[in-house]
Amino acid sequence: MKKLFxxxxxxxxxLSAASALxxxxxxxxxxxxxxxxxxxxxxxxxxxxxNPDVEIEVIETLSGDCETRQTTxxxxxxxxxxxxxxxxxxxxxRRFLDTFPxxxxxxxxxxxxxxxxxxxxxxxxxGGKRYAVPFDNGVAATFVRTDYLEAAGFxxxxxxxxxxxxxxxxxxxxxxxxxxxxxxTQAGYADFVSMMTQSADFWFFDDEGHPNINTNPAVRxxxxxxxxxxxxxxxxxxxxxxxxxxxxxxxxAGSTIQGCWIIGSIVLxxxxxxxxxxxNIPRLDIESGTNYSSQGGSSWVVPASSKNPEAAVxxxxxxxxxxxxxxxxxxxxxxAIATYLPAADGPAYSEPHPFFNxxxxxxxxxxxxSKVPLVKYGVYNYEARDEIVNAIEAIFxxxxxxxxxxxxxxxxxxxxx
Amino acid sequence: MTGKFRIKxxxxxxxxxxxxxxxxxxxxxYWMVSSATNDTADIILGRILPGKHLMVNxxxxxxxxxxxxxxxxxxxxxxVLTFLSLFISSLxxxxxxxxxxxxxxxxxxxxxxxxxxPPAATLIPMFRMFSQLGLVNTMxxxxxxxxxxxxxxFMFRQAAQTFPFEIVQAARIxxxxxxxxxxxxxxxxxxxxxxxxxxxxxxxxWNSYLWPLVILQNPDQITLPxxxxxxxxxxxxxxxxxxxxxxxxxxxxxxxxxxxxxxFVAGIxxxxx
Numbered sequence: 249m250k251k252l253f254x255x256x257x258x259x260x261x262x263l264s265a266a267s268a269l270x271x272x273x274x275x276x277x278x279x280x281x282x283x284x285x286x287x288x289x290x291x292x293x294x295x296x297x298x299n300p301d302v303e304i305e306v307i308e309t310l311s312g313d314c315e316t317r318q319t320t321x322x323x324x325x326x327x328x329x330x331x332x333x334x335x336x337x338x339x340x341x342r343r344f345l346d347t348f349p350x351x352x353x354x355x356x357x358x359x360x361x362x363x364x365x366x367x368x369x370x371x372x373x374x375g376g377k378r379y380a381v382p383f384d385n386g387v388a389a390t391f392v393r394t395d396y397l398e399a400a401g402f403x404x405x406x407x408x409x410x411x412x413x414x415x416x417x418x419x420x421x422x423x424x425x426x427x428x429x430x431x432x433t434q435a436g437y438a439d440f441v442s443m444m445t446q447s448a449d450f451w452f453f454d455d456e457g458h459p460n461i462n463t464n465p466a467v468r469x470x471x472x473x474x475x476x477x478x479x480x481x482x483x484x485x486x487x488x489x490x491x492x493x494x495x496x497x498x499x500x501a502g503s504t505i506q507g508c509w510i511i512g513s514i515v516l517x518x519x520x521x522x523x524x525x526x527x528n529i530p531r532l533d534i535e536s537g538t539n540y541s542s543q544g545g546s547s548w549v550v551p552a553s554s555k556n557p558e559a560a561v562x563x564x565x566x567x568x569x570x571x572x573x574x575x576x577x578x579x580x581x582x583x584a585i586a587t588y589l590p591a592a593d594g595p596a597y598s599e600p601h602p603f604f605n606x607x608x609x610x611x612x613x614x615x616x617x618s619k620v621p622l623v624k625y626g627v628y629n630y631e632a633r634d635e636i637v638n639a640i641e642a643i644f645x646x647x648x649x650x651x652x653x654x655x656x657x658x659x660x661x662x663x664x665x
Numbered sequence: 666m667t668g669k670f671r672i673k674x675x676x677x678x679x680x681x682x683x684x685x686x687x688x689x690x691x692x693x694x695y696w697m698v699s700s701a702t703n704d705t706a707d708i709i710l711g712r713i714l715p716g717k718h719l720m721v722n723x724x725x726x727x728x729x730x731x732x733x734x735x736x737x738x739x740x741x742x743x744x745v746l747t748f749l750s751l752f753i754s755s756l757x758x759x760x761x762x763x764x765x766x767x768x769x770x771x772x773x774x775x776x777x778x779x780x781x782x783p784p785a786a787t788l789i790p791m792f793r794m795f796s797q798l799g800l801v802n803t804m805x806x807x808x809x810x811x812x813x814x815x816x817x818x819f820m821f822r823q824a825a826q827t828f829p830f831e832i833v834q835a836a837r838i839x840x841x842x843x844x845x846x847x848x849x850x851x852x853x854x855x856x857x858x859x860x861x862x863x864x865x866x867x868x869x870x871w872n873s874y875l876w877p878l879v880i881l882q883n884p885d886q887i888t889l890p891x892x893x894x895x896x897x898x899x900x901x902x903x904x905x906x907x908x909x910x911x912x913x914x915x916x917x918x919x920x921x922x923x924x925x926x927x928x929f930v931a932g933i934x935x936x937x938x
Contacts, residue, residue, distance in 0.1 A: 279898035
């Protein structure tokens with residue numbers, strides 16, 4: 249009886265082991281059904297042709313919730329609840345990689361990184377190893393109402409490759425001619441703090457990771473520019489996200505400068521079709537200033553606790569890291585713009601965009617994407633940005649730039665101690 | 666005649682103030698419900714009147730899936746937790762008053778001190794414990810941490826102090842067991858306190874986010890707040906749909922509150938006096 253039982257048990261174990269071999273199951277956490285989840289589902293279809301033995305389950309999880317769950321699991325050492333693949337905001341990459349060394353699976357040699365924009369890869373590089381397959385593009389651009397420009401006697405070309413001072417000049421004329429704000433951003437200018445600094449090839453930290461705020465020429469130029477924008481009266485300062493979107497959807501502001509994913513919200517105002525154009529962003533008037541930057545975006549990482557990390561990386565590298573066709577599909581249906589550079593050669597990227605008056609918007613954005621300065625992000629990106637936002641608020645209220653930036657520098661040094 | 670119908674300025678002022686306050690508290694609800702019937706573009710542009718998009722929002726919500734599962738899970742978790750929690754906490758609160766023990770006030774003091782620890786601080790150790798006990802993705806895992814809350818024990822202890830102790834003694838003399846005294850005499854008399862506690866417990870279970878987020882990770886166990894939150898993650902937000910989900914999620918709370926309103930007010934007053 250005992251022998252029979254042992255035999256049965258062995259058979260069952262063998263069978264289940266065999267079926268486990270045949271069916272590898274990968275779970276994925278990501279958010280946004282119209283964008284990331286959609287892309288993942290498409291990637292699943294592509295991979296089913298390559299390796300039908302892998303089953304992929306996508307579990308919708310908000311980006312903040314993904315981070316809470318990872319922090320809880322990794323801090324408590326109970327990692328078996330983690331999935332095989334997680335989408336992570338680019339700004340959070342360093343924080344997780346540096347806080348939990350060894351918690352993520354390095355992908356060097358498994359993913360062809362030459363095909364990705366370098367500024368993206370660097371956000372998930374730690375200790376010389378690369379830990380993510382870059383996904384959606386956060387390349388920044390100026391999205392502008394061309395009819396407003398024309399009313400003031402300008403064209404899209406007049407707004408291309410310019411400095412912020414020139415942008416303010418044009419903005420004043422546009423406001424005079426149309427009565428509308430030239431630009432809208434959320435009050436506090438937080439998005440501009442990081443976008444402008446990066447556009448001039450600087451970041452809030454130096455190469456060793458020390459805070460670099462009060463002696464940083466780009467930060468100083470950025471703060472001065474934001475004060476000028478604020479004083480000029482051409483900027484609508486929206487109190488929250490929905491007012492921000494409303495300001496360009498209802499035409500009270502003529503442009504926004506943002507990561508390219510904002511397109512999804514711009515095209516909501518169907519009555520404005522044909523009246524929009526896209527160009528690169530204004531530059532800071534310092535030596536290293538460029539007209540390119542990024543804002544937002546995310547990448548796929550694989551927790552080291554995964555039972556099949558190699559399978560997970562193989563799936564990512566053969567879809568998000570290798571398939572031009574895949575990026576064509578997701579661009580057409582969801583507007584998800586790739587950071588996979590060869591994708592730009594696909595026909596969908598050179599299609600004229602009707603909402604933007606026939607401009608080849610995606611081709612232009614991919615072109616900007618390859619020129620974004622590569623800066624080294626730190627662990628405390630958000631904290632440093634928030635301290636600078638506080639400093640700018642103090643300057644608006646009468647503080648001197650020197651004092652405010654010195655305060656921001658010591659505040660972030662204190663946080664990092 | 667004259668005295669009855671004269672308009673008193675203080676009274677007008679009082680009513681104007683009350684109208685203003687009622688408007689301030691009711692308007693967000695109205696806006697939420699009317700937004701559920703509008704499409705996103707209209708909501709962003711500030712439309713306040715009800716629109717014709719309710720069915721579109723509803724169909725979008727249904728096609729997003731899982732609204733039924735999330736609603737059912739939340740309701741089940743909240744109802745079961747409310748019953749268990751009320752039973753255990755009121756038993757404890759009652760015990761603190763009725764039985765004599767020289768340590769009981771000190772024990773209560775320690776319990777009260779534990780209220781000072783913010784829940785976020787205990788999140789990681791708790792997750793570690795529950796994960797080692799194999800309670801991740803179980804209802805028990807969700808409920809155990811809040812099955813006995815200090816707040817409720819304290820509330821029932823205060824309520825029990827107003828309870829006439831002579832009745833307990835009389836019942837003892839008549840030979841009724843301790844547990845039956847609690848169940849047959851204390852519970853019926855304390856109905857208002859139970860109503861108040863039920864609302865508070867149900868509401869905190871219904872709204873809880875952080876703990877179910879980490880302990881109930883299986884998508885089949887998703888609760889309504891987490892489900893509703895998932896619509897806030899996109900680059901483009903569907904406000905009409907979000908408002909519909911939020912409206913749906915307030916319905917059980919409204920029903921419960923209106924059903925227990927009378928005794929809720931009495932219960933709160935009772936525990937304070």
